[in-house]
């Protein structure tokens with residue numbers, strides 16, 4: 001098991017009104033692959049501690065993006081209260097299956113629901129950092145335009161990366177797709193690809209079923225569920 005590190009918050013960036021990116025300085029961090037996550041531990045003065053998992057948002061350094069869950073125990077602290085200079089403990093990197101390596105030659109299909117964009121953004125960033133030309137397609141389901149993370153970066157042209165935004169509840173003016181859950185039409189037509197699906201449990205299960213229905217080999221569909229985590 002990897003050891004706990006003390007991580008000092010050095011920078012925050014609001015992605016939207018409910019999600020924040022936190023950049024940490026972690027002496028001794030061993031490095032990681034795109035798609036891996038960390039376990040974060042917060043400890044109160046009386047010794048009570050809470051642990052949650054958060055995906056690494058980029059290929060280098062320890063950068064997390066946290067979507068605030070109303071009434072949550074940990075995410076409101078990370079997105080509203082924690083300030084540069086504050087410290088927490090984290091352990092990682094964790095996970096060896098839901099990862100993408102820049103030398104992977106197969107085309108990649110990324111399917112994100114809500115905060116599930118975080119490890120998939122790490123894969124897009126890793127591809128760019130490595131100068132890889134693997135074709136990438138991202139389908140990103142998000143409730144409304146206000147909930148988009150990494151909007152500037154995703155809407156900027158990135159050769160070889162195509163981005164489809166699927167708003168589930170409210171679309172911006174002029175958006176061609178009506179609001180609604182992901183359908184096979186959003187994910188298809190079938191083309192050979194390594195698939196990575198990440199988001200809330202129900203979203204991941206429904207999306208993986210759509211991919212299998214389109215003809216994707218289940219052995220090439222990797223999933224990461226962002227259900228509630230903790231001790």
Ligand SMILES: Cc1cc2nc3c(=O)[nH]c(=O)nc-3n(C[C@H](O)[C@H](O)[C@H](O)COP(=O)(O)OP(=O)(O)OC[C@H]3O[C@@H](n4cnc5c(N)ncnc54)[C@H](O)[C@@H]3O)c2cc1C
Nearest residue numbers: 052053054055065066067072073074075115118226228229
């Ligand atoms: C491998 C992994 C990676 C993750 N990466 C990220 C990430 O990059 N960014 C991110 O924002 N989150 C991520 N999560 C989710 C994260 O670990 C927490 O579950 C989330 O931040 C809520 O914690 P909390 O303490 O604020 O809420 P809690 O106190 O745990 O929960 C409060 C209430 O909200 C419900 N709830 C908890 N989590 C969710 C959820 N995800 N969606 C809807 N309702 C929920 C609970 O059932 C409960 O009713 C990841 C989870 C896993 C398993």
